[in-house]
Amino acid sequence: MVNKNVLNAMAETIKPLGKKTVKQEQILDAAITLFAEKGYSNTSTAEIAEVAEGTIFKQYGTKENLLLSLLVPFIKDFLPVMADELVKELMNDDISFEEFLRSLFKNRTAFFLENREVFQIFIKELIYREDLKNELLPYIIENASSGFIKVIEIFQKRGELVDKEPEFILKTLSTVISGFFISRFVLLNRHSISDEEIDGITFSILNGIGKVDSITT
Amino acid sequence: MVNKNVLNAMAETIKPLGKKTVKQEQILDAAITLFAEKGYSNTSTAEIAEVAEGTIFKQYGTKENLLLSLLVPFIKDFLPVMADELVKELMNDDISFEEFLRSLFKNRTAFFLENREVFQIFIKELIYREDLKNELLPYIIENASSGFIKVIEIFQKRGELVDKEPEFILKTLSTVISGFFISRFVLLNRHSISDEEIDGITFSILNGIGKVDSITT
Amino acid sequence: MVNKNVLNAMAETIKPLGKKTVKQEQILDAAITLFAEKGYSNTSTAEIAEVAEGTIFKQYGTKENLLLSLLVPFIKDFLPVMADELVKELMNDDISFEEFLRSLFKNRTAFFLENREVFQIFIKELIYREDLKNELLPYIIENASSGFIKVIEIFQKRGELVDKEPEFILKTLSTVISGFFISRFVLLNRHSISDEEIDGITFSILNGIGKVDSITT
Amino acid sequence: MVNKNVLNAMAETIKPLGKKTVKQEQILDAAITLFAEKGYSNTSTAEIAEVAEGTIFKQYGTKENLLLSLLVPFIKDFLPVMADELVKELMNDDISFEEFLRSLFKNRTAFFLENREVFQIFIKELIYREDLKNELLPYIIENASSGFIKVIEIFQKRGELVDKEPEFILKTLSTVISGFFISRFVLLNRHSISDEEIDGITFSILNGIGKVDSITT
DNA sequence: GATGAATGAGGATTCATTCAT
DNA sequence: CATGAATGAATCCTCATTCAT
Incomplete structure (x- = not known):
């Protein structure tokens, strides 16, 4: 690491x-x-x-x-929940992956709403500054990956996730989750996210938008 | 409009x-x-x-x-394919939605790769400037929505897409597609996208990452 | 005065x-x-x-x-020995001018070494500030001159100094003495002065660097 | 070097x-x-x-x-005449050391008068800045020494200078010459130097201020 | 009496923009 | 038309000084 x-x-x-x-x-x-x-x-x-x-x-x-004085505390708060502490949240009960995903979205939504402006600053600066990007992105990815891969493997064993490489699933999840939060909080500057929206994206991530019996894989 | x-x-x-x-x-x-x-x-x-x-x-x-002199031609090129011309691409043959989606990703990937730097400028400025965001985003969304909704309805009629509100499907698609391109080209500054990656995200969008027989809807 | x-x-x-x-x-x-x-x-x-x-x-x-609080005590200590007290030092014994000059150099060297930093500050500020220069320099010159002229006249009477205007001798002495201390303590930031160096400059002041039998006056 | x-x-x-x-x-x-x-x-x-x-x-x-833009040309002009070109000035005729010294004072006086303000800046900055001092002083000393030592040796051979180490003579000369110019142009801010003053300091350097027949060495 | 947070005038530097050549 | 020297407002930052605790 x-x-x-x-x-x-x-x-x-x-x-x-x-x-x-x-x-x-x-x-x-x-x-x-x-x-x-x-x-x-x-x-x-x-x-x-x-x-x-x-x-x-x-x-x-x-x-x-x-700038750093307001970003660092945010990042320090922001990272852990993306990784290790996330696993703990899982261990104590046997929630389904859907419930896990929904609670992840809700938890992060609450966090970003509380820190909406700092999150915007963080993303905006991350995009602009090569140095920040080069120093923080690999760290964030590394940090978040390890925890998530474990979670994915657990749910694969439980038969709740497709039998693809955990890295493939992680990539999809990262794309959708980062896309969800960045588009809502940075691009669209939303001040709230409805439960329906979270339910919707959770559903789509799990089931896709294709009709089950028409899958052409 | x-x-x-x-x-x-x-x-x-x-x-x-x-x-x-x-x-x-x-x-x-x-x-x-x-x-x-x-x-x-x-x-x-x-x-x-x-x-x-x-x-x-x-x-x-x-x-x-x-700045505008280099952004405007890009946007003028960028928008149409998100909407009307997209429909034309569909009409002349009866491709599956999966093929449609894959070719959409490939087409836009090629376009963004050709205009990688201007795309980065566009996104970075969009994020930073309230004025640009307020003027362009609604226009882009409006513009892209109308075309896409038609496409979605067509494929729903063909039974290839879930029977949810077209707007729901559009929202999912927007989130994933924008997340895909912004993360790859702006955050990660990628200089290429493999076919496998496109196949992967296409698969996930259609099928989700949950196991078919475990769906809890 | x-x-x-x-x-x-x-x-x-x-x-x-x-x-x-x-x-x-x-x-x-x-x-x-x-x-x-x-x-x-x-x-x-x-x-x-x-x-x-x-x-x-x-x-x-x-x-x-x-600044003044640290300069004033230094100047108050620095000036007297250049003038009145100097004469007293002469009166009680019949030292030669060479001994007088050597002891003057040693005395001042010891004083400047003890107050090396304040001496540096004094010279540096004197050089930089027109006001300080205009107020202090005439005073110092006046103050030192009166005592030195007396000393010079005494030694001229004893036949130890050339028969030139006392002012001429004073000018030479001032130039060499000030040059000696400023170059050593301010320009070169020396932390010590050897007895040989003092003997050397004393010799040169008295005898010059020309060979006695080749003097072309 | x-x-x-x-x-x-x-x-x-x-x-x-x-x-x-x-x-x-x-x-x-x-x-x-x-x-x-x-x-x-x-x-x-x-x-x-x-x-x-x-x-x-x-x-x-x-x-x-x-600052450098006005100092560098001055220093470039200032240094050579302190060294190599000085020797050339000697070679073509057989002037006495006294004449040499007088012409050196006159030459440098003319130069410093022409560049009085830049010379003041140079000395003032040299005194204040450790970096300039550490970089320039050794260079200037080295540069000037080599030329002067040669000159001193030549005149010692001609029997015009005391039979002391050339370095001893150089040290005396440096002290008096630098003291002369710095006190006149920097401390006293003189706008002219009379020929009498130059004759006087030249005389003192060569003959000292002690009476010839009273030398106690 | 000591403290150190707050002050705001002033200083070096940057930069989009203008204009004479 | 192209040029690049000149501009001066705006920016980040420093620092002697004040004042409430």
Whole structure:
């Protein structure tokens, strides 16, 4: 597992959390809103600091560091549930894969809704910056893959998933899940997701949109 | 159908096409490469104009206009095949939906590969700019929907697609297709897509990843 | 004698000496080291105050005043020995001019070595600031001249110095002595001066570098 | 001979000379005057650019580079005459060392008067910046030493200089010469040097200030 | 008395755009 | 038409100084 400490390295450069002053909170909130709306590059530090611009730099050193200060906690929260903790959620009961998938969508939807703006910033910056992409994407993929592959294998044994390579199933899942969240929260800037929509995408992932008796494989 | 003339409005502001001089081509090429690599905001006109910066403004008026000058032809090419012309492709023979879907993926893959960089620019700017998003997205969705809904209804009549609302099927298709291309070409910056990958995603869309006899609907 | 009270005026603006707290000592020490190394302009008060920046301003009012607070005691120590006290050192015994000169060099070398950093700050700021230069240089020159001229006249009477205008001899001495200390301690940042070097420059000042029997005067 | 190409390295980073536009000349002139008067650190680029600040950066890239652009030509002119070309000046006739020394002072005085402000900038920056000092001083010393040592040896053979180590004589000369020019042009900001003053320092260097028949060595 | 967060004026630098040649 | 020097507003960042705790 390469680059395991990318996030730790990033985390070390940012301000220790918890010690936030009122001003710091104001800055972070303004930064999140503006970065999400207009993007990091198109937001000036003058806009973020409603009062004194210098305060930003006293607190965060650089504009870049301010960005990391709001991204790192998000990523640290965002990753685990994509992997190890996900397995735990499964172990304690014998839910079906459909239930598992639906609860995954609901859980992540809730998380992204809570962090909608930071998620937007994350995706937007990820797309723009080669460095972030090269450092984080492999790490995220690696991190998420290991947990998911296990889950897929478990459900294959239970006979709930097609007998294809787990990697094939993972690829399909990644494409649909990432497509679902990115299109809803980043492209369409949705502020809510209905249960029906989650049920719908869960159904489609499991059953496909083809009629069962017409499958031409 | 709202905003039908968004593109025409955009097109009118840009230089008439076809009259491209050598200089213009140089500028366009450099702009495409740089915008795709670093993003519009992070590319300066000085970088684009290897020689005379003034030429850009003589030719395109503003940097914004240079961006539109390379996006508009792409969008004009990109949209039709998502809609009307797609239907024509269907009419003349009685291919299965699977074949239709596969050829759609292949066709769009070829198109995006040919215009990989402009596609990246398009998506990146779409994500970043509220204005572009608000003007283009509804138009694209509208435009693509009408054609697709017809196709879906045709295949439903032929019994190849599940008996759900065409809009439901369209939503699934949009999510997966947009997810597929954005993840491959923008997030992962792929330079090629294998036939196996297309076969794979086509299969998954049609059949899902659940085992047929375990479907819990 | 113009500007006789330049130093007193400067001294009045600064904190009364002797009452130095631990904190003040820390600040002064840090300031001396940093000012000497990087110069006054290139040292920020944040660097000087390892802990609380406010303390500097509580103690010294302004950064400028902190500079004066460390320069004034140095200048007050530095000047007298160049003048009056120098004469006293002569009166009680009948040393030769060579011995006098050598002991002057040794005395000043010891003093500058003890205050190497403050001497560097003094010269660097003197060179940079027209105001300091215009206020201090005439005062220093005046102050030092009067004492030295007396000494020179004494030694001329004893027949140990050439029969030129005392002002001429003073000018030569000033040039060489200032050149010696500035080149060693400021330009070359020497941390020690050997006795041989002092003997050498003393010899050259007295005898010149020309061969006695070839003098073309 | 180490660092022989320090200057070349510096020279490569700066704008090629000769292509100066009117604006560039204005900027250089303003920069020289202001840097000499207030020092590099205390001069803002806004002050230098009477019209558009951006022009400085279009032309010189950075403020630092502007400094080098005016220092490098000076240093390139300043160094040679301290060394090799000096020897040539000697070869063609059999002047006495006194005449040589006087003409050296006159030559350098004329040069420094012509470049008074740049010389001030040079010395002021040399004193302040460790990096410049560490790179240039050894180079200058090396460069000047080799030429001077030869000259000293020639005159020692002619019996015009004391029979001490050439290095000893060089050290004395360096101290007095650098002291002379730095005190006159940098500390005292003189705008002219009289022939009498040059004759005086030349005399003192050669004969010393001690009375010949009282030498106690 | 000490602290350090907050301040805001000022500084170096960037960059889209203009215009004289 | 093409050029590239000149522009100046805007940007990120620094820093001496203030002030509430």
